[in-house]
Amino acid sequence: MKKADLITGIVLLALSGYVIQEAWRMPPSGTFGPGSGFLPFWVGVLLTLLAVILLATAWRRQATEKDSKSPFPGKRALIAITAVLGGLAVYIVLIEVLGYLVDTFLYVTFLMGIVEREKWPRTLGVAVLTTAGLYLIFQVLLGITLPSNTFGF
Amino acid sequence: MDIFHNIFLGFQVASSWENLLFCFVGVLIGTLIGVLPGIGPTTGVAILIPITFGMNATTAIITMAGVYYGAMYGGSTTSILLNVPGESSSVMTTLDGYQMARKGRAGPALGMAALASFIAGTFAVLMLTFLAPALADYAVSFGPPEYFALTFMGLTLVTSLGGDSPLKGLISGVLGLLVACVGIDAQSGVARFTFDNMNLLDGVGFIGMAVGLFAASEVLVNIEEPMQQIFTEAKLNFLSLFPNLQDWKDSFGALWRGSILGFVIGVLPGAGATIASFMAYAVEKKMSKHPEKFGTGVIEGVAAPEGANNAAAGGAMVPLLTLGIPGSGTTAVMLGALLIHGLRPGPLLFSTRPDFVWGLIASMYIGNVMLVILNMPLIGIWVRLLKVPYSVLMPMIITISAVGVFATDNNIFDMWIMFFFGVLGYIMRKLDYPPAPMVLALVLGPMVEMSLRQSLTISHGSIAIFFTRPISGTLAVIALLSLFAPLLRILWSRARTGKRAVS
Numbered sequence: 001m002k003k004a005d006l007i008t009g010i011v012l013l014a015l016s017g018y019v020i021q022e023a024w025r026m027p028p029s030g031t032f033g034p035g036s037g038f039l040p041f042w043v044g045v046l047l048t049l050l051a052v053i054l055l056a057t058a059w060r061r062q063a064t065e066k067d068s069k070s071p072f073p074g075k076r077a078l079i080a081i082t083a084v085l086g087g088l089a090v091y092i093v094l095i096e097v098l099g100y101l102v103d104t105f106l107y108v109t110f111l112m113g114i115v116e117r118e119k120w121p122r123t124l125g126v127a128v129l130t131t132a133g134l135y136l137i138f139q140v141l142l143g144i145t146l147p148s149n150t151f152g153f
Numbered sequence: 154m155d156i157f158h159n160i161f162l163g164f165q166v167a168s169s170w171e172n173l174l175f176c177f178v179g180v181l182i183g184t185l186i187g188v189l190p191g192i193g194p195t196t197g198v199a200i201l202i203p204i205t206f207g208m209n210a211t212t213a214i215i216t217m218a219g220v221y222y223g224a225m226y227g228g229s230t231t232s233i234l235l236n237v238p239g240e241s242s243s244v245m246t247t248l249d250g251y252q253m254a255r256k257g258r259a260g261p262a263l264g265m266a267a268l269a270s271f272i273a274g275t276f277a278v279l280m281l282t283f284l285a286p287a288l289a290d291y292a293v294s295f296g297p298p299e300y301f302a303l304t305f306m307g308l309t310l311v312t313s314l315g316g317d318s319p320l321k322g323l324i325s326g327v328l329g330l331l332v333a334c335v336g337i338d339a340q341s342g343v344a345r346f347t348f349d350n351m352n353l354l355d356g357v358g359f360i361g362m363a364v365g366l367f368a369a370s371e372v373l374v375n376i377e378e379p380m381q382q383i384f385t386e387a388k389l390n391f392l393s394l395f396p397n398l399q400d401w402k403d404s405f406g407a408l409w410r411g412s413i414l415g416f417v418i419g420v421l422p423g424a425g426a427t428i429a430s431f432m433a434y435a436v437e438k439k440m441s442k443h444p445e446k447f448g449t450g451v452i453e454g455v456a457a458p459e460g461a462n463n464a465a466a467g468g469a470m471v472p473l474l475t476l477g478i479p480g481s482g483t484t485a486v487m488l489g490a491l492l493i494h495g496l497r498p499g500p501l502l503f504s505t506r507p508d509f510v511w512g513l514i515a516s517m518y519i520g521n522v523m524l525v526i527l528n529m530p531l532i533g534i535w536v537r538l539l540k541v542p543y544s545v546l547m548p549m550i551i552t553i554s555a556v557g558v559f560a561t562d563n564n565i566f567d568m569w570i571m572f573f574f575g576v577l578g579y580i581m582r583k584l585d586y587p588p589a590p591m592v593l594a595l596v597l598g599p600m601v602e603m604s605l606r607q608s609l610t611i612s613h614g615s616i617a618i619f620f621t622r623p624i625s626g627t628l629a630v631i632a633l634l635s636l637f638a639p640l641l642r643i644l645w646s647r648a649r650t651g652k653r654a655v656s
Contacts, residue, residue: 004584012324019331019346026343034609036338036345039602043330050324057320071583077377084376085576088369088551092568095559104556108548115376116544130549134556142207144560 004071005058012051019044083115099149100139104131160282163511167519172212176516179216180524183223187230188535190237192550194224195482195589196371199363200550202490203557210494211509215516217490221483222274222466222517225426226524229266229459230535234259242426242462245434249447249454256450260393261400265452266459267528268396269404273412273460274521277467280416282514285503289475292500297607298618302628304601307422307478309632312590319638321586329591332357333598340606352566359489361558361570362595366588367482368554369575372547374582391530396452404456407437415461419468425481426462426469433461467517474498474510479596482589489596493561 023044026037072078091107098106108127112118118126138144166172186197197220205213228243233250246266253262295303312322335346336356347353396404411433418429437457438447447454469480477498479485491498496506503510528535558571578588594601612618620626634641 001584008584022346026345027341034606034614036341036343038606040331040334040345043327043334047324047327047331050320050327053320054324071585073377080376081373081579084373084547084551085572088555088572088575091555092565092572095568096565100556104552108552111548111551112544116547118544122545126545126548130552134552137204138556138560142204142560145563146556146560147565 001071002058002061005054009051009055009058012047012054016044016047016051019047080115084111087111087115096147097149099151099153100146101131101135101153102149103147104134156282156286159286159507159511160515162507163513163515164518166211166508166512167215167515172215172512172516173519175208175212175216176219176520177523179219180223180226180520180527183220183225184227184524184527184535185538186220187224187227187240187243188538189541189546190231192371192546193240193367194221195363195486196367196550197224198483198486198490199360199367200553200557202360202363202486202493203561205490206493206561210491210496211512213494214487214491214496214509214513215520217487218470218513218517219520221487222463222520223524225274225459225463225466226267226270226528227535228462229270229455230263230528230532231539233262233266233455234536235539240426242430242465243458244427245430245458246455248434249450249452252448252450253452253455258450261396261452262455263532264394264529265396265400265404265455267394267525269408269411269456269460270463270528271521271525272408273415274463274467274524275518276412277416277419277464278514278517278521281467281470281517284420285471285475285510285514288471289500289503292476295500295624296622297604297611298622298625299628301601301604301608302619302625302632303476303478304597304604306628306632306635307472307480308590308594308597308601309635310422311480311593318585321584322590323636325581325586325588326590326594329594330598330601332362332591333595333602339599340603352564357595358558358562358564358567358570359493359595360561361567362574363486363489363592364554364558365571365574366578366581366592367486368550369571370578370582370588372550373575373579375543376547394529394532400452403451404453406440407433407453407457408460410436410440411457411460412464415464416468418461419465419480420471422472422478422480425483426465429461429465430458433457470513470517474502474513475500477502477600479593482592485589485593485596489592492596 019040023037023040026040027035073081087107087110091103095103097103105127108130109123112126113120113123135146139146167176182197182201183194186192186194198217201217201220205216208216224240225242228238228240229246229250232238232243232246233254236247236251238244238247250262250266253259292299308326312319312326331346333356335353337344337347337354344354414433414436415426415429418432419425434447434454434457437453438444441447441451441453443451469484472478472480473484473488475498477488479488488498496502496509554571555568558567559565561567581588581591608618609616618625619629
């Protein structure tokens, strides 16, 4: 955790530097009272201050037991998380190409069958039910047009 | 009297078939969310926003409020039967509730949890009925400096009271303020932090951010700690659920103390149901004639926290409705939903939309009755639901979130916002940064900025304006005190240990 705090502190410092620089370029004051750069500038200053406190306390703190352990999980869990997130990114990219129905069915099948290693009959059942259920709620009941593919579904 | 007229109006609104139906749907989903570990009330409300989008505002918020207090009921079931708290606010219930179940008294424990929730929940709604209009009347006279001081106080209280590290809470809040700055500045028309992306001109979508921070990141955290299948063989029939006379006698004090304490804590911004249940349990233990028995299965150890967390859920509606200041992550998400529906919570809401305010309040009376019915005879069904494995829930939660976020604006970009904040929320949870202040800051950000700039325009740039006006001065001082509260707490505990060492 100590190492993580140090890294976050540096990232936050960089971010606040960027914010202050950007805010500085905005019109500093309107005709009446403070302008659009006012709040971002002071928020940036505040963030710098907090990042410095974070860095200083992390630096001075004695390493505890919690510090020696990484806050992030082992390799296997990390692979599962990456798979879920990667799948989500692919899902978002493909939803306008494949259409909602096919894309959602494939994503649920991927999540259950490959990431969670459920049995295939169950996986396909849940995938069909989820896709159909959401279609019913959003498209039929709420009247929202979900993305469709070139074949129209 | 005016108030009876208003309540009557409220019941008229709340008892339309549509509102009754969705009140029921809300408390049903709330109970479900409360029972299932790994999905919290904030996530539930966030996922629900897109689905309630097509409804009128009153029905939508009635549903969401139902989820909020419904989750407080459901959370106790798994705490008692399985020693697994469904929500953080029912952690304290596990201490005595699970011990009661092990001694074969699961029935009275569950019954007392449901009835304590009902009694305290109804008490909180009653208090809300009388307190909220008075507070709203008072707040009508607020000008920009008061509003700035108020929102500022809301932000600092949430960040400094919630979470283990006040510093990390503050960082989370400040980052939320930055996110709120993205988009075209409403006062001057300047585009800020948009990275030349057209989609960002309107600012970062609230729903995408809330769903990402709560729902998506919760899923990611749960994937890495696989939950084992849990079963209980406890046989429950309806009559075994009723606590006996001795139980009522034992719990009487806990019930009213828990209700009052829970309500007061719920009203305070920043301290929600979780803190209320912790404090109610601690107070009961202190007041008890046999504190050593706490933790071995005494019924007042169930009644106090269960009452308190429900009263707090009702109390949290007071600042939300009268001042537009949410006190917790869940109410922050609800405030965002209100804004999307075109309602501006604040003192004027009571005079401009009495049908909405009183309809919501009346629905909470009705919802509390529905919950007792749902939770007492049907408890067996809820227990069986626990057998649904997470591998089935997980794909459902992700796809509902993603499609819902898309549906609010028919915009793929909102899904990317959800993706981004899902990853950010996961990292934040892992590094102990609470996500609630960030969402709160995003919702309150525009109001903070507008009232700040208006005040400074009035005062020609002098910040003295926040301290010289009596109300805003008081609020600003409380805000500053709460900022430095962590420091004072450290000094206080040092002084105490010092004293102990001397004696």
